[in-house]
Each structure stands twice: as C-alpha cells, then as structure tokens.
Amino acid sequence: MISLKRTIQVALLSAVSAIGVHAHAESPPGYDSWDQVLEEARGQTVYWYMWGGSDAINGFVDTFYGDPLKEEYGINLERVPLAGTVDAVNQVISEKEAGADGDAGSVDMIWINGENFKTMQQAGLLYGPWAESIPNSALVDWGNPAINLDFGKPVEGMESPWSSAQFHFMYDSARLSDSELPRSYAELGDWIAANPGQFSYVAPGPGNFIGTRFVKQLMFELSGNHEQWVGPFNQELYDQWSMATWKELISWEPNLWREGNTYPESNADFKSLFANGEVEFAFTQSPAGAGPDIGAGVIAPTSRAFSFDNYMIGDFNYLAIPYNAPNKAAALVTANLVLRPDRQAAQVQPANGFCCGWAIDVSRVTDADQIAAIETAMMNLGDAAADPARLSGALVADIAGEYQNLIEEDWQKYVLRGEPLPE
Amino acid sequence: MRRVPFYAAVIAISIAFLAPVISFMINAFAYRWFYPQLVPKEWSLQAWVRLKLIPRPGDRTLESFIDLWTGVPDVISALWLSLAIGTLVTGTSVIIGLPAARALGLYRFRGKKIVEFMIIAPTIVPPIAFSLGLNINFIRWDMALMNAGIPIDLAGSVFGVSLVHLVPVMPYVVLTLSGVFANYDADYEAQARSLGAPPWRIFWDVTLPAILPGLFVAALFAFLVSWSQYLLTFLIGQGRVVTLPALLFSAAGSGNNAMIAAISLVFIAPAILILLVTSRYLSGESSAAGGFGRV
Numbered sequence: 001m002i003s004l005k006r007t008i009q010v011a012l013l014s015a016v017s018a019i020g021v022h023a024h025a026e027s028p029p030g031y032d033s034w035d036q037v038l039e040e041a042r043g044q045t046v047y048w049y050m051w052g053g054s055d056a057i058n059g060f061v062d063t064f065y066g067d068p069l070k071e072e073y074g075i076n077l078e079r080v081p082l083a084g085t086v087d088a089v090n091q092v093i094s095e096k097e098a099g100a101d102g103d104a105g106s107v108d109m110i111w112i113n114g115e116n117f118k119t120m121q122q123a124g125l126l127y128g129p130w131a132e133s134i135p136n137s138a139l140v141d142w143g144n145p146a147i148n149l150d151f152g153k154p155v156e157g158m159e160s161p162w163s164s165a166q167f168h169f170m171y172d173s174a175r176l177s178d179s180e181l182p183r184s185y186a187e188l189g190d191w192i193a194a195n196p197g198q199f200s201y202v203a204p205g206p207g208n209f210i211g212t213r214f215v216k217q218l219m220f221e222l223s224g225n226h227e228q229w230v231g232p233f234n235q236e237l238y239d240q241w242s243m244a245t246w247k248e249l250i251s252w253e254p255n256l257w258r259e260g261n262t263y264p265e266s267n268a269d270f271k272s273l274f275a276n277g278e279v280e281f282a283f284t285q286s287p288a289g290a291g292p293d294i295g296a297g298v299i300a301p302t303s304r305a306f307s308f309d310n311y312m313i314g315d316f317n318y319l320a321i322p323y324n325a326p327n328k329a330a331a332l333v334t335a336n337l338v339l340r341p342d343r344q345a346a347q348v349q350p351a352n353g354f355c356c357g358w359a360i361d362v363s364r365v366t367d368a369d370q371i372a373a374i375e376t377a378m379m380n381l382g383d384a385a386a387d388p389a390r391l392s393g394a395l396v397a398d399i400a401g402e403y404q405n406l407i408e409e410d411w412q413k414y415v416l417r418g419e420p421l422p423e
Numbered sequence: 424m425r426r427v428p429f430y431a432a433v434i435a436i437s438i439a440f441l442a443p444v445i446s447f448m449i450n451a452f453a454y455r456w457f458y459p460q461l462v463p464k465e466w467s468l469q470a471w472v473r474l475k476l477i478p479r480p481g482d483r484t485l486e487s488f489i490d491l492w493t494g495v496p497d498v499i500s501a502l503w504l505s506l507a508i509g510t511l512v513t514g515t516s517v518i519i520g521l522p523a524a525r526a527l528g529l530y531r532f533r534g535k536k537i538v539e540f541m542i543i544a545p546t547i548v549p550p551i552a553f554s555l556g557l558n559i560n561f562i563r564w565d566m567a568l569m570n571a572g573i574p575i576d577l578a579g580s581v582f583g584v585s586l587v588h589l590v591p592v593m594p595y596v597v598l599t600l601s602g603v604f605a606n607y608d609a610d611y612e613a614q615a616r617s618l619g620a621p622p623w624r625i626f627w628d629v630t631l632p633a634i635l636p637g638l639f640v641a642a643l644f645a646f647l648v649s650w651s652q653y654l655l656t657f658l659i660g661q662g663r664v665v666t667l668p669a670l671l672f673s674a675a676g677s678g679n680n681a682m683i684a685a686i687s688l689v690f691i692a693p694a695i696l697i698l699l700v701t702s703r704y705l706s707g708e709s710s711a712a713g714g715f716g717r718v
Contacts, residue, residue: 049662052673055473055682080662081673091661094555098562106579106661268678276458297454297469298679 028130028332037329038073044330045076049088050111052081056296056353064346064354065337073337075330080107084207085116092125092322105324109331112159113317114151114209118401120320121158127321127328129157134332136339139360145230145397147316147359152233152400159318160335163347163356165285166314166395167213168386170293174302176280183309185221189248192255198280200257202270204411210267210283212407213313216399219245219407220311226396233402242407243421246414253415263416275299287357289385291350305386312394316359341370345377350384444691450684470681474498474689498670498689505650505666506693508581512588512649513642519589520596520641527597528604546594554658557587561659579661587659588649595644603637639704647694 031037046069052058058079066077082088088110095105112120120126131137140161142148148155171181182188192199202211220226223241228234253260257279264270267283274282275298282299286292289305319338321331337343339360347354362374381388413419450456454467471477475496478487492499526532527539561578568575577583611633615625631638653668662669667690674686 047663051676052670053676055674055677055679059473078663081665081670082662083657083672083676087657087662090555091558091658094559095562098559098566100562100566104562104566106663266676266678268676271678272680275455278458296679297467297681300455300457 026133028133028328029128030328034135037332041327041329041333042074044327045078046327046330046334047078047080047106047108048111048331048334049080049082049085049091049107049109051083051085052079053083054296054353054355056292057355060347060352060354064343064352065334068337068343069330069334073330073333075333077334085110085112089116089119089125092120092324093123095322095324096123096125101324103324103326103328105322105326107322108325108327109334110320110322111162111317112320113315115206115401115404117150117159117318117320118153120322121153125323126158127323127325128159130321130332131155131157131160131335133157134160134336134339136336136360139339139341139364141361141364144361146314149397150316150318151398151404152402155318159320160339161316161359162319162335162338163354163359164287164314164316165356166287166391167210167217167312168284168289168305168307168391168394170274170282170284170290170299170303170305171280172274172277172300172302173304174300175277178306181306185218185248185308185311188308189252192252195280196255197257197259198278199252199255200260200263200270200273200279202267202283203263203265203416204408206408208266209404210285211263212404212411213398214283215245215249215407215411216403217308217311217313217396218248220396222248226311229399229403230397231400233400238403238406242410246410246421249411249415250418250421260415271298274303286350286355287348287385287388287391288350288381291382291384292353292355294384295350295353304384307386307391307394309390310394311396312391313398314395315398317356341365341367342373345370345373348377349380350382351380444695447684447687447691450680451688453681456680467681470679470685473682474685497665498667498686501665501667501670502689502693504581504664505668508585508588508656508664508666509646509649511585512592513645515585516589516592516596516645517600517638517642520593520600524597524600525604528601528607529609542597543594545590550591550654553590554587554655558658558661578659579663581660581664584656584660584664584666585649587655588652591652591655592645592648595648596641599641599644600634600637603634603641607633636704639701643697643701643704646697650694 027033028037031040048061050057050061058081061079062077066079069075069077080088088107092105092107095107110116110120132142137160140147146164147161150159169181180191182191188199201214202208204212204215219241220229222244223229223237228237257273264273270279271282271293273279282303284290284293284305286305290299290303293299294301294303319331319335321328321335325331341360341362344358344360344362346352348357365371365374414421449463451470452466452468453463454465454469456463456465468477468480472479475491475494476498477483478491523542527535527542558578561583565576565578575582577586611629612625615629620628651668652666653672656664656666657669657672660666660669667686671683671686671690674682677683
C-alpha cells in the first residue's frame with residue numbers, strides 16, 4: 001500500500017511540475033506585454049520587505065538597485081527592514097484574513113526561501129506564475145533542480161532567484177594552518193577528539209537553518225551517497241540514517257565547547273564565539289568566504305574560508321510577490337533588474353557588501369560588456385574566499401522540506417536533551 | 424556615618440544605571456574587540472560611518488558632512504519619526520487621561536474598581552495578544568473607510584501607530600495622574616469660583632499649577648512607553664513606519680556589536696536627556712507618588 005501511495009504521489013508531483021513548466025505565459029499574469037509592465041511600473045513605489053540585519057546588504061540594495069530603478073525606470077524603492085522574514089509572511093496572512101485582496105495589500109516583494117515560501121505558496125498568498133516570464137529569466141538555468149526546487153518545494157514560477165549561497169566553513173589562519181583543516185565529517189570527528197572544547201555548531205531549530213544544514217550534510221556523508229536524498233520526502237531513508245547521525249553527534253559531545261551542554265543559538269552568536277577564540281571554526285554561506293565578516297569588523301582579518309571535499313549544501317534565495325501586492329509591475333521590474341548581468345556581477349564582489357553568489361548561469365550571457373563585468377567580478381572574490389574549484393566540487397542540493405522539521409525535532413530530543421535513542 | 428548606607432545605595436544604583444550606557448559607549452567606537460583584549464586595541468568610527476552619520480575616513484570635510492546629512496540618514500529619519508509619534512502620543516494621552524484621573528482620584532462611585540481594572544488591563548495583557556487582531560481590524564476599517572470615500576489609513580500609517588501606542592500608554596498616565604488628584608483639594612477651585620473666576624482661569628491658575636509636577640511625570644512615562652514600542656509599531660505600521668526601535672531590532676540580529684551599540688546610543692540619548700531635564704519633578708516631594716488615591 002505504502003509503495004502504491006508513494007507511486008501515486010510521485011506521479012502527481014511530476015504531473016504538477018509538468019503543468020508548472022507549461023503553465024507559464026508569455027507575459028506575467030495580468031499583463032499583455034513586458035512593455036505594459038514597464039509602463040505601469042513608472043511612478044510606482046516598490047515596498048520590498050527584507051531581513052534588515054546587515055547594513056552592508058541594506059546599503060547594497062539602496063545603491064545598486066535603488067539608483068537604477070529611479071533613474072532608468074522611474075520607480076521608487078522603499079526597503080522595509082525586518083527582524084525576520086516571517087514577519088512579512090504574517091502581514092500578508094493578516095491582510096488575507098481581513099479580505100484585503102486584489103491590490104489592497106501593503107507588501108510588494110519579499111526576499112524569501114524555504115519554509116516561508118512553502119507557507120505562502122500553500123496558503124495561496126503568492127502572485128504568479130511570473131518568474132519565467134520576465135526578460136532576464138532567460139539567463140536563469142531553470143532546469144537546475146537547485147533552482148526549480150526550493151527546499152524540495154517546486155518553485156513553479158512563483159518566485160525568481162536573487163542569489164546563491166553555499167555552506168562552508170571559516171577558520172583563523174593565525175591560529176590554524178591550511179594542512180590541519182578537516183576535509184570531511186570523519187576528519188572533523190578526529191579533529192574534535194584531538195582538540196577538546198574547541199568546536200561547536202549552531203543549534204538546529206526554527207530560524208537556524210544553517211545549523212540544520214550542518215547536520216544534514218553529516219547525514220549525507222554517513223549514508224555515503226547524496227543522490228538518494230534528492231526527490232520527495234522518504235521516511236524509510238530518514239529512519240535508516242538518522243540514528244547513526246545522532247550517535248555520531250552524541251559521541252562528539254564530551255569534546256565540544258562547554259561539553260555540548262549548550263550550543264550557540266544563532267549564527268551571529270556562533271560567529272562571535274569564533275571571533276573571541278572560543279571555537280576554531282565558524283560557518284559562512286558567502287562565495288567571498290570570510291570577506292564580508294572581515295569587512296564588517298566582526299571577525300579577525302586573518303580569517304579564511306575552507307570547504308570539505310563533499311556534501312556542502314548550496315541553494316538559492318528568491319524574490320516573491322504577494323497576491324495582493326499594490327505595485328506588482330514595479331516589483332516585476334525590480335526582480336528583473338536583480339538578474340541583469342552587471343547587477344549580478346556587482347553582488348558577488350565582497351567590496352560591494354552583499355552576501356551571496358550568482359543566480360544566473362553566467363555562460364548564458366552574450367553581451368560583451370556584461371561578460372567583461374562578470375570576468376572582473378570572478379577575479380575579485382578576495383583572498384578570504386575558499387578555493388572556488390573545491391567549493392563547487394563539493395556542491396550538493398538541499399533536500400525536501402519535511403526533513404528539516406524532523407531533523408530539528410530529533411536533534412533537540414536526542415542530542416540537546418539527551419533522551420535515550422530507541423533501539 | 425549614618426549616611427554611609429545611603430551613599431552606598433546611591434553608588435550601586437548609579438552603577439546599575441550607567442554600566443549599560445558605558446558599555447554601549449565603548450562598543451560603539453571599538454573595532455575588532457575580541458577576547459583576550461581587556462580593553463579594545465583598535466578604535467574606529469566604522470559603525471557611525473555605516474550608519475551614514477559620519478563620512479568615510481579621508482573624506483571628512485564639512486562638505487561631505489553636509490552631503491551626508493542632507494541625504495537624511497535612516498537613523499535620523501527614524502529618530503524624527505520616533506520623536507513625532509512620542510510627542511503626539513504624550514499630548515493625546517494627557518488630554519484623555521486628565522479627566523479620567525480626576526474622576527478616579529477625587530470621587531467614589533459605583534463600579535470604580537471595575538473602571539480601575541479596565542484601565543490597568545493593557546499592562547497585564549501582552550501586546551501580541553491584541554495587536555494581530557487589531558491589525559486585521561484596522562485593515563478592514565481602512566477598506567470600509569475607502570469605500571465610504573474617506574481615504575484615511577489606520578494600518579501602515581503614523582496615525583494608526585500613534586493611536587495604538589495609546590493602549591500601553593494610558594494606564595501609566597491615568598495611574599500617575601489619579602495619584603496626583605488623590606492628594607488634590609478641589610476646594611481651592613470652589614474658592615476661585617466664588618471669587619468669580621471663569622472655568623478656564625480656574626484651570627490655568629489653580630488646577631494646573633497644583634498638578635504640574637505630576638503632569639510632567641505622567642508625560643514622561645507616556646513618552647518613554649511610546650518611545651520603546653517595537654511590536655505594536657511593527658505590526659500596525661506594517662513595517663513601513665520605521666521608528667528607532669524598528670531599526671534597532673532589525674540590526675540586533677546582525678551580530679555586529681559596534682552597530683548595535685551605536686544605534687542603541689542614538690536610541691537612549693533622547694530618553695536620558697528628557698529624564699535629566701525633568702528630574703527635578705521626580706523628587707519625593709512632588710505630588711506624583713501614589714495611584715488611585717491610596718497614598
């Protein structure tokens with residue numbers, strides 16, 4: 001029965017994604033042409049709700065998007081700083097509850113991925129599909145499962161990529177040499193045993209996907225094969241490998257920072273432990289490695305980035321437009337501008353302060369000036385970046401969203417609270 | 424000798440009050456202040472440069488200062504907005520609170536306890552409990568007003584946010600002022616009236632001077648409560664009403680201590696300034712102590 005159910009599920013999912021691929025229209029819903037979008041957008045103000053914790057990212061958005069939007073498209077950009085993306089989701093939920101449909105909402109665009117996208121998509125809170133009908137979407141490799149799946153959830157044109165990120169590590173080159181670095185979880189386990197009290201990781205939990213990601217990658221390594229994890233959620237597979245994962249993490253505990261009685265509650269806390277020399281490694285998601293944090297003065301200037309040889313999860317983050325956004329045309333133009341090669345080239349350079357990597361497939365760019373901008377950007381990643389070849393060689397995609405909650409709950413149960421593992 | 428415990432208490436309280444401020448002062452100018460440095464090795468204005476309050480190093484001319492400030496940095500526009508909302512809320516709350524406090528302070532009537540409870544209730548109920556629902560209602564009313572041809576926005580507007588700030592502010596204002604009226608002798612007003620003074624003259628020359636110190640304290644409470652609102656501002660303002668606490672909360676997740684400290688300094692400076700200016704009204708001799716007549 002179970003396998004029959006699963007087969008139906010898979011069939012349904014592929015049917016849905018097939019519809020998703022063919023359903024996208026030539027123009028975004030509600031518009032006859034891109035020219036009409038541009039025309040309507042002129043004079044509009046786009047309210048862009050995004051996490052506002054980084055002044056460097058805020059500054060990047062205001063300068064690299066705010067200025068051209070105003071000068072080239074006659075659009076005002078109003079960036080709304082959030083303490084967490086979920087605040088914007090709750091706002092749209094409240095609006096739907098109040099019946100503020102059509103264009104009676106207040107949020108035009110949200111920087112989003114994962115859980116928040118899933119919530120909005122399932123609750124019917126998104127406008128679309130539009131992401132494959134903006135002109136610059138031709139530069140996006142929509143065939144890549146890391147792009148067309150967001151934490152395993154089919155994107156189906158309801159959000160458009162902004163940038164990419166890949167999990168890897170930071171160390172301080174003044175304290176450790178390159179040859180001492182672990183290059184796999186197995187080596188990390190040995191390193192922890194040899195260096196008691198000097199390692200920890202961000203506690204997996206809601207809002208701390210980076211900690212969850214660290215645990216997921218260990219699960220991939222233990223299972224010896226990432227391929228089997230791609231695709232819809234598989235309870236049997238999880239049951240098969242999760243216990244080994246908890247055993248491994250529990251075996252580290254006596255040699256962890258504070259003997260594993262407590263774990264850093266956020267990546268910012270973890271980074272501060274690293275900066276103060278309490279732990280020897282930290283996490284980064286930026287192709288520029290330690291560069292952005294060095295620039296902000298939150299870690300030592302001798303910090304560098306490094307990658308394991310395999311199982312480093314990479315993913316994309318996106319822009320979504322709520323179903324009741326008052327300025328949809330301006331939001332569409334903004335999402336299109338974000339994918340323009342010169343803006344993409346600007347966002348990967350650490351000097352400009354943004355965090356993350358490419359959303360476009362740079363090999364699709366044909367314009368000579370744009371290619372030159374991309375090549376310059378590639379050369380300017382800075383010496384605080386991890387070896388790009390090693391990093392891309394270790395790249396794997398994230399897996400279905402269901403694993404996320406399970407891992408977080410079980411980690412808290414077995415590793416943090418120390419409940420006995422079932423036999 | 425007998426005053427030693429008194430001075431010890433004064434010093435202890437001063438340290439408790441000043442320590443966080445001093446810590447902010449150091450952090451806001453420290454750069455790469457990591458363990459094991461006891462005091463920062465490097466000092467920097469980078470947090471202030473990032474807040475766009477000070478130009479980049481090497482470009483600190485009067486012109487670039489003027490350029491920067493005429494562009495109105497986010498922190499400054501948030502500061503003005505917080506001040507404007509705080510002032511509006513303070514004025515409104517005192518005007519509404521004065522008659523209520525007078526009735527509660529001077530008179531006994533049936534159901535007084537219930538009225539008192541209703542007025543204190545907002546301090547018991549957490550804001551999240553009512554603000555989500557209030558936001559939904561505000562959005563509904565906005566649409567109803569729009570359909571009726573009255574384009575007034577409650578949700579997402581400074582007006583709506585100020586209105587909602589009154590909820591947590593009113594208990595403090597009424598409580599403080601009712602204490603004032605409990606110690607107030609209304610017979611002075613009767614005397615003035617018998618001498619032929621018109622009502623506005625009685626209020627201006629008799630009532631107001633008598634309650635002024637308490638009024639200051641109530642206004643101070645009102646302002647500070649409004650000044651420190653984050654959740655209400657965020658939910659009702661729909662994120663668009665960016666006050667200082669809104670900036671502070673979104674920066675707090677960054678882990679950049681210098682930035683957080685710098686914004687915190689901008690946030691607490693006006694509050695401390697107001698506290699200093701009004702401190703003489705806060706002394707024990709003022710009639711501000713008490714509440715609902717139980718002095």
